[in-house]
Amino acid sequence: MIQQIYPSPSHEFSYELNKDFQFAAAHYVPHEAAGKCQNIHGHTYFANITIAGDQLDESGFLVNFKTIKELLHDRFDHGILNEDELFSDKDETRFPTTEVVARIMYEVIQEYLNTTINKPQCLQVFLRETPTSYVIYRPKSGGLL
Incomplete structure (x- = not known):
């Protein structure tokens, strides 16, 4: 795993959890402006997910690291992003660009977090596509509450 210091969003929560992982995936961007x-x-x-909250769950976790891996890594690793139902070849807001992939990763995580008793919040998704290119997605205040 690449050792990286990620930009950190400011917040007032007591706990902040960060999960790093990598996944291999293919994609294409179905628009002429995408060139090659x-x-x-x-x-x-390479992804980093930042989750924060004030309350731990009944097992003492903000959220289990394993759950993040199951929700994101296991879903996208060794797949073709365009074939996942969360992406679209017709709706430009769902083309699998790095920006959209980061936002969708946030949506998947926050949807799960909304079902938990302690209700932590996903504050940011950092997604590196190449060694020189990355995106940070931070929801506007409130996100998917």
């Missing part, structure tokens, strides 16, 4: 990226190609993505 219109062709199917792959990346080894």
